[in-house]
Amino acid sequence: MMIAAPMPRPEVVEPRNSGAAVFLNGDGEPLPLAMEAKNVSMWYGSKRAIDNVSLDMPAKAVTAIIGPSGCGKSTFIRALNRMHELVPHARIEGSVFLHGQNLYASNMDPAVVRRRVGMVFQKSNPFPTMSIGENAIVGLRLNGVSDRKFLNERLEQSLRMAALWDEVKDDLHKSGTSLSGGQQQRLCIARALAVEPEVLLMDEPCSALDPIATAKIEELIDGLKKRYTIVIVTHNMQQAGRVSDFTAFFYMGRLIEVGSTTKIFMNPNEKQTEDYITGRFG
Amino acid sequence: MTMQPMEQNQWQAGSLRAESGRMPDFPQHMRRKDDHSWRKFKSALVSALTLCSAVLVIAPLGLVFFHVLMSGIGAVNVEFFTNLPKPVGSQGGGMANAIVGTLELLALASIIGIPVGVLGGIFLAEYGTARVNAVLRFIADVLNGVPSIIWGVVVYGLIVLRFKSFSAYAGGLALGLIMIPLILRTTEEVILLVPVGYREAALALGIARWKTILHIVVKTASRGIITGILLALARVGGETAPLLFTAFGNHFWNHDLSEPIAALPLQIFTYAISPYDDWHRQAWAGALVLVTGVFCVNVLVRIVTRVRTASA
Numbered sequence: 001m002m003i004a005a006p007m008p009r010p011e012v013v014e015p016r017n018s019g020a021a022v023f024l025n026g027d028g029e030p031l032p033l034a035m036e037a038k039n040v041s042m043w044y045g046s047k048r049a050i051d052n053v054s055l056d057m058p059a060k061a062v063t064a065i066i067g068p069s070g071c072g073k074s075t076f077i078r079a080l081n082r083m084h085e086l087v088p089h090a091r092i093e094g095s096v097f098l099h100g101q102n103l104y105a106s107n108m109d110p111a112v113v114r115r116r117v118g119m120v121f122q123k124s125n126p127f128p129t130m131s132i133g134e135n136a137i138v139g140l141r142l143n144g145v146s147d148r149k150f151l152n153e154r155l156e157q158s159l160r161m162a163a164l165w166d167e168v169k170d171d172l173h174k175s176g177t178s179l180s181g182g183q184q185q186r187l188c189i190a191r192a193l194a195v196e197p198e199v200l201l202m203d204e205p206c207s208a209l210d211p212i213a214t215a216k217i218e219e220l221i222d223g224l225k226k227r228y229t230i231v232i233v234t235h236n237m238q239q240a241g242r243v244s245d246f247t248a249f250f251y252m253g254r255l256i257e258v259g260s261t262t263k264i265f266m267n268p269n270e271k272q273t274e275d276y277i278t279g280r281f282g
Numbered sequence: 283m284t285m286q287p288m289e290q291n292q293w294q295a296g297s298l299r300a301e302s303g304r305m306p307d308f309p310q311h312m313r314r315k316d317d318h319s320w321r322k323f324k325s326a327l328v329s330a331l332t333l334c335s336a337v338l339v340i341a342p343l344g345l346v347f348f349h350v351l352m353s354g355i356g357a358v359n360v361e362f363f364t365n366l367p368k369p370v371g372s373q374g375g376g377m378a379n380a381i382v383g384t385l386e387l388l389a390l391a392s393i394i395g396i397p398v399g400v401l402g403g404i405f406l407a408e409y410g411t412a413r414v415n416a417v418l419r420f421i422a423d424v425l426n427g428v429p430s431i432i433w434g435v436v437v438y439g440l441i442v443l444r445f446k447s448f449s450a451y452a453g454g455l456a457l458g459l460i461m462i463p464l465i466l467r468t469t470e471e472v473i474l475l476v477p478v479g480y481r482e483a484a485l486a487l488g489i490a491r492w493k494t495i496l497h498i499v500v501k502t503a504s505r506g507i508i509t510g511i512l513l514a515l516a517r518v519g520g521e522t523a524p525l526l527f528t529a530f531g532n533h534f535w536n537h538d539l540s541e542p543i544a545a546l547p548l549q550i551f552t553y554a555i556s557p558y559d560d561w562h563r564q565a566w567a568g569a570l571v572l573v574t575g576v577f578c579v580n581v582l583v584r585i586v587t588r589v590r591t592a593s594a
Contacts, residue, residue: 083486115488125479129501139487142497188483195487 023058023246023260034059034199034229035080035117040094042075042084049075052094053255055248057199062221062230064244064261066237068276072253073233077201080231081117082110098198115143118197122204124184126176126191133172135187139195154194161227162190163220182213189220193228200224202232206239218243237277241265249273347573354570357563362571367533367549370558377568379535383450383544384572386536387529388515390454395461395518396511402462403469403507408495419470425463433459434524442528450536450543453529457518464517468510472503509583516579520572522547546572 023031035057042050050072057063065073078084079092082103096103103113126135134141137155145151155172159165164186168179176187185205192200202221206214221230221243234240240247241261248258249272257264257273268274275281361376368375402422406415437456442448476499484494500507525531530542531552546568553565 081486083482086482086485111485111488111490113488114486119482119486121479121482121486123479125477125483127480127483127498127502129498129504138484138497139489142484142487142489142493191483191487 023056031058031061033057034099035231036097037076037080038095038097040076040079040092040096042072042079042093043091044075044087045089049253050079051253053250053253054094055255055258057229057231058246059229060225060227061245062225062232062243063246063248064240065231065233065248065250066235066240066276067250067256068281069235071250073250074203075253076250077119077203077231077233080199080201081114081119083114083119085110115139115195116197117199117201118192118195119201119203120185120188120192120205122207124181124188124208126179126184126187128175128177130176131173132168132176132179132187135176136190137194139191143195158190158194159187161193161224162186163216163223164190180213182209182216185209185213185217186220189217193224197228199229199231202230204233204235207235214239237265249276251276347577350566350569350573353563354566354568357567358570362564362567366535367564370556370561373560375564377544377546377549377564377571379532380544380546380549380568381571383529383532383536384519384546386450386539386543387453387457387525387545388519390450390539391457391461391518392511392515394455394458395465395514398458399462399465399514400469400507400511402466403473404495404500406466406470407473408499419467422463422466426467429523430460430521431523431526434527437524438527445540447540448528448530448542450529450539450541453525453543453545454539456524456528457521460518460521460524461514464514465507465510468513469503469507472506472510473499475506476502505586509586512579512583512586516576516583519579520547520576522551526551 023033025031033056037053037055037057040050040053040055041048053076055063055076065077067073075084080096080103084090084092092104098113098116102108103117126132127138130138133155136158137145137151140151140154156165156169159168164183167183168174168187171178176184179187185208189200189205206217209217218239221232224230225245232240232243244261246258247261247264249256249264249268249270251272257268257270259268264273265277268277361374362378363376363381364378365374365376366379367377402418406418410418433456437452437459441452441455445452480498480502481494484498485491489498525545525548529545529548531548532542532544534544536543550565550568550572553561553568556562
């Protein structure tokens with residue numbers, strides 16, 4: 001399998017405390033990190049879903065989280081913007097840092113966390129009561145922005161970033177649900193980008209899309225990483241290989257291995273990773 | 283009722299036997315009479331029973347509407363909608379005050395029933411804990427089953443006795459109290475129908491919880507909530523019993539809501555039990571107007587819900 005070479009080509013040194021890895025650039029300098037999860041464990045009621053995971057997510061790069069169904073990858077990504085708190089009886093231990101700030105500090109408002117760490121979901125979910133234009137800027141409007149000129153600028157800017165502007169610029173008043181599945185998902189990406197998050201989380205964003213729509217989203221992700229840190233959960237290993245710079249392999253709630261995507265796919269350290277990558281299980 | 287002719291079914295035991303000249307070796311339980319006549323009889327019987335039940339459900343509606351139409355249409359004219367009732371013995375007159383009175387009572391009932399019902403429904407669907415909700419839901423269902431005259435008695439005790447006067451306020455309160463559990467339950471149900479993905483999407487944008495509920499969830503469910511409100515209005519619009527001890531009725535215009543007020547169902551009731559033929563005709567006309575009004579609200583509900591399915 002051919003894998004796009006990530007730029008710059010990072011190397012991974014041995015994990016320090018339980019799985020955390022330091023990513024180095026070509027000159028041996030550590031890469032700046034956007035997010036760091038430290039010793040994160042999560043429970044649903046009494047069931048442990050995530051077991052002591054520490055993971056670094058470098059800034060302005062795409063980190064893919066792969067693993068078989070039920071391995072905790074979606075649960076983990078939700079801990080990165082505190083979305084798991086919507087699930088009753090969900091509990092977390094450990095900490096998550098965003099540019100050095102602990103998202104679970106007692107003075108952190110979850111709404112503020114989510115404004116800084118945006119999320120795109122598996123199933124596209126534009127609001128059915130709003131037009132395409134309203135959907136794109138709803139995050140700003142309901143966060144108190146009312147300057148019409150600013151909203152219009154941001155509307156065009158975010159739709160352009162989501163590569164949707166040319167397709168919808170004449171239909172901004174139409175219902176968001178009138179778009180095709182792939183367009184709806186790009187509208188959701190535009191909606192998430194409009195609030196200018198620092199990190200964009202994507203939870204299997206293409207699993208409900210056809211190959212052409214998937215290719216468009218992947219192309220989009222490649223463009224977005226110039227400005228944003230992206231963490232993507234995917235079922236599809238080829239997708240992880242195509243879009244990501246770093247890959248983390250989860251199994252049974254544990255982080256088995258993390259490294260540059262090239263290394264994980266070509267020369268993993270762990271037997272379990274290799275078995276999963278080569279399709280021997282999962 | 284159409285049934286497949288047997289010959290067309292090549293897998294029937296009968297046709298296999300016709301070809302091979304003997305019964306194929308089916309297990310014992312399948313080797314019964316091969317035309318399934320007993321089965322078909324049972325099927326036809328149950329179909330006929332369900333059809334009869336359906337007719338029994340629809341027939342009263344048709345009969346009532348037809349009868350009310352025939353008896354009432356003669357007295358429904360411009361005068362009926364614009365004039366006050368005439369004293370016994372003089373011909374004509376109308377129910378203008380009762381029609382307006384019913385609308386006033388519905389408005390008063392809405393002031394109490396809609397906010398409490400809708401907000402309570404939102405609480406049940408979005409905020410309450412499982413145990414509190416189970417209790418609230420049970421209470422609302424019990425309240426929905428309370429006979430409407432009980433509400434009249436309750437308001438009589440609470441308001442009418444205290445202020446020593448029948449009043450439009452008391453009537454509106456009685457109707458409003460009936461509306462609360464109706465609206466509460468429908469609001470809760472339609473809010474729970476809003477896919478969880480919309481809540482997640484809004485919260486993931488950093489939108490505050492109350493704004494998410496108000497601008498995303500309730501807005502998405504708004505047509506369903508409006509439907510629930512309209513159906514509750516249609517239901518209480520025809521209530522007579524809770525108004526007997528509260529609004530009381532009035533043969534003249536009501537100029538003060540703390541005075542007794544006329545209502546269409548009350549006027550129908552008063553006229554229908556009177557011994558005068560002229561009043562009977564007026565009662566039929568009132569019944570026709572009331573039924574038509576309720577019918578119109580139901581049609582409106584159909585239109586509201588149809589728009590929803592078209593845009594979804």
